[in-house]
Every structure is written in structure tokens, then in C-alpha cells.
Amino acid sequence: MEYLVEQQQLTSDKPTSQIGATHLVELVKQLIKEKQYDGVALLFTSVTESEHNVDCLKTVGIDLFHDVCIPNLTTQVHEEQLPLYNCAEELLYLIATYGPMEELLLELLELIEEQKSEYVFSSSLRALQEVLLRMGERKPQALEWSLNSIHTRIEGLPLPKYLKEGYDKKQGRLLEQNAEIEKLLMHYITLNLFYEPLLNDMLSHQHPLEQPFFETGINRRNVLCCFLIQMLGKPLALLDLTADERRTNTYTIQCARKLTESATRCLVDPLRLLSVGEQRVRWKRRLDGEKGVHEMSSNNIFLIEEKLPLEALAIYFYMVFVEEVSLNSVPKIYSPLYIFESSLYYVNELLAHEEPPLYERALLLAEHLCDKLSTIKIPAISLQLDVHKNFCNTLCNVVGYSAQNFLRQIGVKLLRQYILQFDDEGKYLVLKNLLRTVAHHGISGYLAILYKDLVANALVSAEELPSSFSGKDFHTIFSQYICRLPQGAKTDLIEHADKVISSLNALRFFAIKDLQNRTGFWDIMPEIEKQFLVPLRKGLDISVAHYKAELKRVECGLDAEAEVDRKNLEILDIKIANATTESGKLDTELTRQRKTEILNQNLCTFDLIRSILGRTVECIESANRMSKSAVI
Numbered sequence: 001m002e003y004l005v006e007q008q009q010l011t012s013d014k015p016t017s018q019i020g021a022t023h024l025v026e027l028v029k030q031l032i033k034e035k036q037y038d039g040v041a042l043l044f045t046s047v048t049e050s051e052h053n054v055d056c057l058k059t060v061g062i063d064l065f066h067d068v069c070i071p072n073l074t075t076q077v078h079e080e081q082l083p084l085y086n087c088a089e090e091l092l093y094l095i096a097t098y099g100p101m102e103e104l105l106l107e108l109l110e111l112i113e114e115q116k117s118e119y120v121f122s123s124s125l126r127a128l129q130e131v132l133l134r135m136g137e138r139k140p141q142a143l144e145w146s147l148n149s150i151h152t153r154i155e156g157l158p159l160p161k162y163l164k165e166g167y168d169k170k171q172g173r174l175l176e177q178n179a180e181i182e183k184l185l186m187h188y189i190t191l192n193l194f195y196e197p198l199l200n201d202m203l204s205h206q207h208p209l210e211q212p213f214f215e216t217g218i219n220r221r222n223v224l225c226c227f228l229i230q231m232l233g234k235p236l237a238l239l240d241l242t243a244d245e246r247r248t249n250t251y252t253i254q255c256a257r258k259l260t261e262s263a264t265r266c267l268v269d270p271l272r273l274l275s276v277g278e279q280r281v282r283w284k285r286r287l288d289g290e291k292g293v294h295e296m297s298s299n300n301i302f303l304i305e306e307k308l309p310l311e312a313l314a315i316y317f318y319m320v321f322v323e324e325v326s327l328n329s330v331p332k333i334y335s336p337l338y339i340f341e342s343s344l345y346y347v348n349e350l351l352a353h354e355e356p357p358l359y360e361r362a363l364l365l366a367e368h369l370c371d372k373l374s375t376i377k378i379p380a381i382s383l384q385l386d387v388h389k390n391f392c393n394t395l396c397n398v399v400g401y402s403a404q405n406f407l408r409q410i411g412v413k414l415l416r417q418y419i420l421q422f423d424d425e426g427k428y429l430v431l432k433n434l435l436r437t438v439a440h441h442g443i444s445g446y447l448a449i450l451y452k453d454l455v456a457n458a459l460v461s462a463e464e465l466p467s468s469f470s471g472k473d474f475h476t477i478f479s480q481y482i483c484r485l486p487q488g489a490k491t492d493l494i495e496h497a498d499k500v501i502s503s504l505n506a507l508r509f510f511a512i513k514d515l516q517n518r519t520g521f522w523d524i525m526p527e528i529e530k531q532f533l534v535p536l537r538k539g540l541d542i543s544v545a546h547y548k549a550e551l552k553r554v555e556c557g558l559d560a561e562a563e564v565d566r567k568n569l570e571i572l573d574i575k576i577a578n579a580t581t582e583s584g585k586l587d588t589e590l591t592r593q594r595k596t597e598i599l600n601q602n603l604c605t606f607d608l609i610r611s612i613l614g615r616t617v618e619c620i621e622s623a624n625r626m627s628k629s630a631v632i
Contacts, residue, residue, distance in 0.1 A: 021056040025063050028091070032068060037087040044094055054098045061099025064091060065107060073124075075117040089123045096127035097134075105131050105142055109149040118186055121153065125194040133201055140220045143198075144307075147227040150194075154187050155235065163238040166356030166404050172240035176251055184235060188255040191231065199224060199262055214272060216300040225266035226301060226308045228259050229273075232319065233312030238357045241315070242364070243323060253323075260319040264326040271330055274317070276302050277310055277345030281387070311353065314346030318365045321372075337376055340369045344387045351394040356404050363398070363410045366391075370417050380426035391418075392434055400440030416450060427454060428468035428477070435481035441495060445502030448482045452506040455519060470519045478521070482506060483528045489538035493609065494602050500536065504612045511619040515626065525620070536613060544606050551599040554592060 024043070031039040043053050057064070072081075072088035096104060108128045112121060128146055135142055158180050167175070175181050202220050216222065236259075239252045264270050280303065302308050319325045321343070343365060350362035382388060395418070399411035419430050431451050438444050455469045467473055483503050485491040493500060507528070510521040517523065 021059040024053055024056045025060050025067065028064060028068055032072075032084070032087065035084070037083050040087055040091065054094070057095055057098040058100060061095040062103050062107070065095055065099075065104065069095070070111075073111075073115075073120050075119060078117070078119045085119070089126070092123060092127045093130060096130040101131050101134055102142075105146070109146060112149045112153050118183065118190070121187065122190050125150070125190060129194050129197060132198055136201075137205060137220055140218055140223050143220055144218070144223045147223065150191065151227065151230060154184070154191070154231070157184050157187065157235065159184065159235055159238070163235070163357065164355050166407075167240075168404070168406060172242075175240055181239065185251045185255060188231070188236065188259075189251070192255070192258050195224065195228070195262065199265060203265060216302060218301050221266050222301045223307075225263055228263040228266070229308060229316045230312045232256060232259050232263075232315040233309055234355075237311070237315045237361065238355055240357075241319070241323065241361065256315075256319055257323070257325050260316060260323075260325040263316060264320075264329055269329065269331060270316075270320045270326050271334055271339070273302055273308075273313060274339065274342045276308070276313060277349065278342055278387075279303060280305070280310060281345050281348075282385075310346065310349040311358070314350050314365070315361060317343060317346055318361045322361075322364050322368045336369070336372045336374070337378065340373055340378075341382065341385070341387070343369050344391050348387060348390045348394060351391075351398065356402065356407060359398055359402065359404075359407050360410070363395075363407065363414055366395075367410065367414045367417065370414065370421055373421055376421075377423045378421050378426055380423055380429055383422075383426060383429055388430075389433075392430065393437070396434065396438050396440065396443050400438075400443050412446070415446075419450065424458075424466040424468045428473055432473075432477050432481065435477065441497075441499040445498035445500075448499065448502040448506055451477060451482070452509055456509065456513065459513060459518060465518055474519045474521070475524050478506075479524050479527055479531070483532040485532060485535050485539065489535040489542060491535070491539055493536075493539055493543050494605060497605050497609065500609055501612060503532070504609070504616045508612075508616040508619045511616070511623045515623055533613070533617065536609075540606055540610055540613070544603065547599055547603050547606070551596065551603070554595045554599065557592075 028040055028043065031037070031043075042049070044050050069088050069092045072084055073092070074085075077088075078085045096108075105128070108124050108131065112124045112128070115121065115124070132143055132146060160178055160180055162171075163175075163181075176185065202224060206221065236252070236256060240250070241252060241256050243249075243253055267273065320327055320330065321339075347362045347366045350358045350365075353359075395411055395415055399408055399415060402408050402411070419427055422430060428451075431447055431454075435444055435447050435451075438447070455465075455474070458465050458469045483506075485496070485500075510519065514521045
């Protein structure tokens with residue numbers, strides 16, 4: 001302080017304007033060297049000195065930034081010399097408030113991207129916020145650069161590997177205990193403090209009455225809106241965004257809710273961007289080779305994938321519809337069917353990723369919007385849109401192959417709910433095409449039973465069956481897709497067991513319930529007997545003989561070499577799932593006991609199929625006898 005007083009005395013006889021800007025830099029350095037941090041603050045707050053010194057920041061602000069701020073804004077200084085760090089932070093804020101905006105902006109962006117310290121990140125955002133507020137509406141491009149740097153910084157943060165592998169509900173409750181996730185959430189909390197004043201300032205300059213139509217070009221509001229929605233995507237989207245029954249207000253949910261609410265403040269109507277997914281997927285914009293950009297990019301910022309990823313926009317609608325954030329802002333005029341079909345593009349986008357947490361968001365979003373349809377039926381003509389085909393295929397993949405059991409459970413429920421939401425013709429078309437294309441035999445069996453249930457309901461409730469459940473359509477789906485063995489008697493009955501059992505149950509049902517032949521079932525019975533029942537009997541005989549022979553070989557100890565045994569098992573097409581360890585890896589050293597268990601399990605499956613087959617044939621023959629006696 002003595003040095004400061006001495007300097008003030010030396011300069012008191014001179015006009016303030018004569019104090020050189022360079023002298024200010026040296027003075028600040030000297031005060032910091034002497035640890036007179038209050039003296040640095042006094043330079044910019046005292047009545048006699050502040051006006052001139054603040055004015056000097058326009059000239060030497062960048063010099064002070066490099067000579068004083070950069071060396072002292074580090075994690076080490078923060079931990080060992082906190083007063084010095086605070087002094088450098090306040091000086092940086094003063095430079096941002098009064099110094100050269102453009103030069104400092106570039107320096108701050110570099111600092112945000114390169115410095116790994118969360119303390120420096122917070123300090124940089126505080127200064128950057130002031131610079132952007134000073135720039136106002138004049139330079140939306142500067143705001144865009146700044147937000148891109150912030151996104152790059154957060155996107156590059158390390159995350160635990162299990163986020164991409166998936167987690168169950170119990171594990172999800174413990175996510176925030178992880179140090180890396182805690183650091184990520186701290187960045188998001190800091191980010192909220194950064195953009196909130198910018199958003200308020202931006203909205204204060206908006207005059208809706210003067211501009212009745214929503215402007216989609218590149219302006220400050222739209223740039224900030226895209227950024228807020230973009231931040232809802234990965235990595236935040238990989239965390240648990242679902243509120244439990246107690247509505248626990250976790251940090252993750254708080255961050256996601258705040259981002260959603262802020263984006264809605266920009267949009268006013270949350271569904272203003274609902275059609276963006278369809279616009280991007282159905283109508284590809286042409287690429288301008290000379291400019292290197294797609295057409296309409298300058299007219300609609302929301303069509304640019306780099307600025308507004310569909311994955312992030314999908315999470316935004318998940319937060320609106322499923323978590324009901326800003327749901328009250330949605331106008332009631334929207335049709336539930338329009339919302340559902342438009343949202344399918346976002347569901348497909350999430351299902352196209354590899355991370356199970358995104359699958360969960362997609363399934364919950366689709367399930368919630370299906371519920372909202374209530375009694376509204378999806379017309380069959382909607383199936384002309386590829387979005388339905390893509391949704392069915394990806395949903396079946398999740399149901400059949402997801403490693404997360406709870407995802408498969410949600411998926412099965414959603415698949416049934418989705419199919420039943422169509423009109424009769426739509427249900428038939430969806431089931432027929434899925435039975436034709438789905439490779440997972442368990443799902444094929446499930447779909448066969450679903451079609452059987454639909455026809456059963458129609459038999460009870462309708463005097464005249466719809467064409468989708470009788471006649472030619474019934475013939476097509478039943479004989480070509482349900483009661484058919486792909487390779488005849490050589491079909492692997494273990495692999496197709498679920499489908500075969502479902503088909504036999506459907507046959508038995510119609511043999512009992514459709515004695516009047518309302519569906520046309522008895523007209524195709526000779527064809528089914530020839531292409532399904534006869535090959536099935538032969539296939540059972542062949543398979544049982546092979547497996548019994550192999551079982552006897554194993555029990556007699558004729559399996560000394562593991563490699564030979566494994567090849568024999570592969571020849572018999574025993575399911576890999578039956579020969580895997582708990583870790584999911586192939587057990588290459590099967591013990592004799594384990595081999596015996598596998599073979600016996602599959603022989604039991606053959607016995608079950610044979611039993612159901614016998615009961616089905618008995619029902620068919622009984623129905624034939626009743627029919628003949630009725631004629632007599």
C-alpha cells in the first residue's frame with residue numbers, strides 16, 4: 001500500500017491524462033509482486049484514479065491479460081494462493097468490462113478450450129459473459145463461436161465407460177457419486193450461470209408484436225436456442241434423466257430441466273421445431289458445391305445438423321413430453337397423431353445410436369406419445385412413410401438383442417401397443433411385414449400369437465370379419481409367414497423353437513374356435529399339413545435321433561478331444577446361448593456334465609414341441625369329425 005500511496009502522490013500534481021497506460025501495467029505487476037491485492041482493486045475503484053485507469057484498459061487490457069491474468073489463473077495458484085487467483089480473476093473481469101472486446105474474445109475462447117481446470121473455466125465464462133453482453137445484438141457470430149468453444153470443452157470431458165455400456169435403475173441412482181460425472185455436472189451448473197443473463201438480455205430486446213412471424217435465420221436468440229438444446233444431447237443425455245416415483249431432484253435432472261426451460265423461453269412454443277426431424281430426414285437439402293453448405297442454411301439455422309443435432313432435439317422433446325418440463329407451454333391445438341408421427345423421427349434417431357441410455361429415452365418417448373393417442377387409430381395409409389418401417393425394425397432389434405433386460409421389457413410392451421394403435425388394415429400390414437423381415441425367431445413367435453389374438457377378438461366381437469383377418473389376407477399371413485419351416489424338415493428346431501410353438505398354438509386355437517370357417521382356416525388346412533406339419537414331424541424325428549446319439553457318445557466318454565466335441569456341437573447347431581458363461585463369452589472348455597445338460601435341455605424342447613404337435617393334430621382331427629357328423 002505504501003507503494004500505491006507514493007505513486008498517487010507523484011501523480012497528484014500531474015493531469016490524470018498524462019499517466020501512461022504502460023505505467024499502469026507496471027504498477028499492477030508491482031502491486032501483485034508485493035501481494036498488495038487490495039491495491040490492485042483500489043486502482044479501479046478509487047474516486048481519483050478509477051476513471052483514468054479504466055480508460056487505459058482499452059489500450060493495455062490485452063497486455064494485462066497476458067502478463068497478469070494468464071500466469072495466475074491456474075489450478076495451482078487457486079489451491080496455493082487463493083487471494084492471488086481472486087485478484088487475477090477480478091482483473092480479468094474488469095478487462096472484459098472495459099477492454100477491447102474482439103481481441104479479448106478470441107483470447108478467452110482459446111483459454112476455455114485449452115485450460116482443463118474447472119476454476120479457470122468458471123472465471124473465463126464470467127469474463128466471456130460480460131464481453132458478449134457488451135456486444136449485444138450486433139455480432140451473433142461471436143456468440144456462436146463462444147458457445148461452440150464451450151460445447152467443445154464440455155464434450156471433451158472424460159466419462160466413465162459404463163455410461164456407453166448401459167446401466168440399470170439401481171446403478172442409475174449412483175451415477176452422480178462418480179467423480180467424472182460430478183465434474184461434468186459442475187460444468188453444466190456453471191454453464192447455467194453463464195447463459196442466464198445472456199438469455200434475459202436477449203429476451204428483453206425482443207418485441208413479439210413488431211415481429212409476428214418466428215425468425216429462423218442466424219440471430220442471437222436462435223444461436224442461443226440451438227446451443228441450449230445441443231447441450232441436452234451427449235454427454236448429458238447418457239445420464240439418468242428419469243425422475244423416480246419420489247420425483248427426486250437430482251443435479252442431472254436440475255440441469256436438464258433448466259436447459260429445457262431456457263430453450264422454451266427462446267421458442268415460446270416448444271413444438272415449433274417438431275417438424276425439423278421430418279424436414280431433415282424426408283427432404284434432403286442439396287449441397288451447394290461452391291459454397292460448401294446445404295441450401296436454406298442461411299434462412300433456417302435449425303436445419304443445420306452441426307448447430308442443432310437431431311439427437312439433442314430428441315432429448316428436448318423427451319424432456320417436454322415424458323418429464324413434462326414446459327409442457328404447459330404447448331398449445332392445445334396440436335393433434336396427438338401429428339405429434340406422434342413427427343416424434344417418430346426423433347425416436348428413430350435415438351435408436352440409431354449405440355448407447356443403451358438413449359434407447360431408454362427413445363422407448364419412453366414413443367410409449368408416452370402412444371398413450372396420448374388413446375382411442376385415435378393410426379390409418380394404414382401412414383405406413384407409406386418410411387419412418388414407420390424404420391421404427392419397427394429398430395424396435396424389434398432392441399427387443400431381440402438388447403443386453404439390458406428392462407429395455408427388452410419396455411420394447412415388447414411398446415411393440416404391442418404400437419401395433420394395436422393402427423386400424424385393422426394397418427395392424428395386418430405391420431404384422432405381415434414384420435413376420436416377413438424379422439430374423440429373431442422369438443419375436444416372430446410373439447407376432448404370430450399377437451395376430452392370433454387379434455383374429456380371436458374379431459371372431460367374438462364382429463359379425464363379419466374384416467378382410468385383414470379372413471380370406472386371402474388370413475391365408476397369406478398364416479400359410480406364408482406363421483406356419484412355415486424355412487428349410488423344411490432340415491430346419492434347426494432348437495433355433496426356431498419359439499416360432500414353432502407359437503405356430504402350433506395358433507393352429508390349435510383356430511381348430512377349436514373357428515369351426516364355422518369364418519376366417520377361411522379350414523380352406524388352407526391341407527396346405528398347412530403339407531408344408532408345415534409333415535416336415536415338422538420328420539424334423540423332430542431327425543433332430544431327436546441326432547441329439548440322442550450325441551448324448552450317448554458324451555456319456556460313454558467318447559469326447560476326449562475338446563475341439564472335436566465342439567465341432568460336433570456346432571454341427572448340431574446347439575444354441576451358443578446354451579454354451580456361454582455368465583460373462584457372455586463362449587465357454588471353449590465344456591465339461592462333460594455341461595454338455596450333458598445342454599443336450600438334455602434340447603431334448604426336453606423337442607418333447608415339448610412333440611407334445612404340442614400331438615395335441616394340435618388331435619384338435620384338428622376332432623374338429624374334422626365334428627364337421628362331418630354335422631353334415632350327416
